[in-house]
Amino acid sequence: MSLRLEGLSAGYGGIPVLHGVDLEVGEGEVVALLGRNGAGKTTLIKAVMGLVRVYAGQVVYWGQELTPLPSYRRAQLGLGYVPDDRRIFPELTVRENLLIAHRPGPWSLEKVYRMLPRLQEIEHRRGGLLSGGEQQMLTIARTLMTNPKLLLLDEPTEGLAPLIVEEIARLVLELKREGMPVLLAEQNLRFTGRVADRAYVLETGEVRLSGTMDELLHKEEVAALLSL
Numbered sequence: 318m319s320l321r322l323e324g325l326s327a328g329y330g331g332i333p334v335l336h337g338v339d340l341e342v343g344e345g346e347v348v349a350l351l352g353r354n355g356a357g358k359t360t361l362i363k364a365v366m367g368l369v370r371v372y373a374g375q376v377v378y379w380g381q382e383l384t385p386l387p388s389y390r391r392a393q394l395g396l397g398y399v400p401d402d403r404r405i406f407p408e409l410t411v412r413e414n415l416l417i418a419h420r421p422g423p424w425s426l427e428k429v430y431r432m433l434p435r436l437q438e439i440e441h442r443r444g445g446l447l448s449g450g451e452q453q454m455l456t457i458a459r460t461l462m463t464n465p466k467l468l469l470l471d472e473p474t475e476g477l478a479p480l481i482v483e484e485i486a487r488l489v490l491e492l493k494r495e496g497m498p499v500l501l502a503e504q505n506l507r508f509t510g511r512v513a514d515r516a517y518v519l520e521t522g523e524v525r526l527s528g529t530m531d532e533l534l535h536k537e538e539v540a541a542l543l544s545l
């Protein structure tokens with residue numbers, strides 16, 4: 318198991334947003350967190366990263382209990398976090414943004430360029446001049462350069478054009494083939510159906526439904542929980 322949450326309660330300023338969440342991400346599995354705005358997806362990902370207060374329960378990563386560790390230690394242990402607000406360095410070029418993130422491991426500039434050839438085409442362009450889709454690809458690529466052992470993607474397709482969403486789906490599927498475990502928060506059910514093995518549907522900080530994507534896509538409650 319790459320990640321296991323047990324009875325996780327977490328939130329802000331003493332007020333829990335997540336209530337007793339149990340969740341697992343297997344080795345090489347792509348797992349989605351679904352739920353409408355405010356359901357607690359971002360809070361859950363931040364709790365895994367150590368960026369919000371945990372009130373009860375455990376975060377176990379490759380068998381290690383993370384709860385006492387600060388987020389920089391979690392990053393050093395190989396948790397690769399891609400936040401929803403695309404934090405690239407606008408003054409640095411694409412190539413520099415990638416090289417600055419590099420840590421030893423199988424991921425290199427060459428490998429990232431092989432998976433995302435568009436980034437090589439624009440490698441000398443400054444981060445601040447990229448389109449939203451290019452910035453999202455660069456953000457994910459930069460996290461891959463840190464050689465993560467688990468990838469956390471917060472709404473990777475938000476606000477992106479269909480062609481770019483397709484590129485990101487292709488990338489996630491390639492990562493899955495390589496055995497990279499991924500936990501992703503999403504509202505885009507089509508994208509999730511393409512890339513994820515399983516999903517958990519959150520509502521007001523609790524898991525309402527979980528199952529394989531095939532099972533969930535056939536349940537009417539899913540559309541209701543996502544207010545589609």
Ligand code: ATP
Pocket residue numbers: 329334352353354355356357358359360361502
């Ligand atoms: P979205 O798609 O809007 O990001 P989400 O499912 O990721 O939705 P969260 O961002 O985790 O949901 O928010 C869950 C709840 O936590 C919401 O009620 C929100 O108002 C609250 N919340 C989020 N951030 C904070 C904060 N910094 N301080 C206090 N409450 C917060």
